Amino acid sequence: MIAYVAASYSKDGYRGADLTRETYEEIRKEVRSKTFSQLTTGKYRETVFADPSxxxxxxxxxxxxxxxIELIRLLKNIGLSYAKATYVISAIFASLSVFVLGLIILKTAVPIGILPVVVAVAGYTELAALSTPDAMACFFSLIGIYSLMTGGRLVFLIAAFLPLIRTDFMxxxxxxxxxxxxxxxxxxxxxxILSSVSFYILINKLHDNYGYLALFNFTFVGSLTPYPADIVISHKAGDYLIPYALLLENLIFHSHSVIYVLSAYLLWLKRDQIKVDVNFYCLLGIPFVFNITHMLLFPTTHYRFLVFSISLILVWSLSLLGKPDRHEKIGRLMANSSLGQ
Structure with a gap:
């Protein structure tokens, strides 16, 4: 919330002490005093709070x-504070995401009644409460998948503009x-895809982004620095391998890992009856490759990046579970034949 409120006020032209004052005064009004204290204590957070630079x-x-950011600023024009707008947007887009997920389920053999289970397991309810663009990215990702499943042309527009919501969703x-x-x-x-790449490059250039290596070092190498503009890029291979070792460790105990294991097992078990069609790619192929690629580029298992993809993988697994295998079909035919005699 702090970062996106500050980014919004920065877009309005605030700088230095004025930016700090506007940002934290608004957040102080929005959150409880205990929460505000937590947001401004500790070496990193305290420095960000105390030093406008x-x-x-x-x-x-x-x-x-x-x-x-632009949607946050738009909601400010209709009466919401920047701080409140950050999570109102998440609530709206998480709800819309559930609706689109329901439309996707209707295109499969999975009963629509299973939707609340998928929503709960994948983490949509948690996504709705965040002051981040992840619910918004989830919604447009699902729209893109649904358009692909139905043969729509909207998928081309979605693919072009996804970097405007989250650059990593390129x-x-x-x-x-x-x-x-x-x-x-x-x-x-x-x-x-050329439009998507162009938006990606243009966005990073216009906003003086520090670059991928700076983000990786800021997030995974050493402790968080309150002055990322001065970050020193590590040249030690071990500093880049440790996050991936921790990623593997976290995956073992992550709740989503059960879905990965289930989908892989079903893929092997029912390989003879799996139809490699658009639904296969939309519900398993594309989401699975997206998850692997995202974790390779940004080694974290945090659910908010992967809600849309893990929910699709779960829907695919459930649809496959509902299909009888070949031996079951033969058994039923034989049973029916015997009854007929």
Whole structure:
């Protein structure tokens, strides 16, 4: 919340002590005093709170979420504070995401009554409460998948503009357009992915983003620095391997790992009856590759990045569980034949 409120006020032209004052005064009004205390204590948070230069240096990490920031500012014009707008947007888009997920389920053999279970397991309720653009990214990702499943043209527009919501979701743009390119829509697929890449480069350039290595070092190497503009990029291989070792350890105990194991087991167990069609790619192939790629680029298992994809993988697994295997079908035919005699 602090970062996105600050990014919004920075967009309004506030700098230095004025930016700090406007940001923290608004957040103080929005959260409980105990929460505000937690947000401003500790070495890192206390420095960001006390030094306007430190707060300004955090902004390039967050101002690149252009769609989210502009929507926050739009809601300010209709009476919401920036702080309140951050989670109102999440609540709205998480709800819309559930609706689109329901439409996707209707395209499968999974009963629509299973929707609340998928929503709870995947983490949509938690996503709705965050002051981040993740619910917004989830919604547009699901819209892109649904458009692909139904043969719609909206997928090309979604793929082009996903980096405006979350720059890392350019990975999904590439996967969506890779599928459409291989299935005949070559010109528009290339145009869409080139637009996505162009937006990605332009956004990072205009907002003076520190770059991928700076973000990786800031997040995973050493302790958080309140002055990321001065961060020193590590050249030690071990500093880059440790986050992946921790990632593997976290995956073992992560609740979503059960879904990964289940889908892999079903993929092997029912390989003879799996139809490799658009639903297979939309519900398993693209989401699974997205998750793997995202974790390789940004080694964390935090659910908020992967809610849309893990929910689709779960829907695919449930649809496969509902299908009788070949031996069961033969047994039923024989039983019916015997009864007929």
């Amino acid at each position: 430190s707060l300004e240096q955090q902004i390039p990490f967050f101002s690149i979420r252009v769609g989210y 990975v999904l743009s590439g996967l969506l357009m890779g599928y459409t390119y291989l299935h005949g829509n070559r010109f528009i697929s290339l145009f869409s």
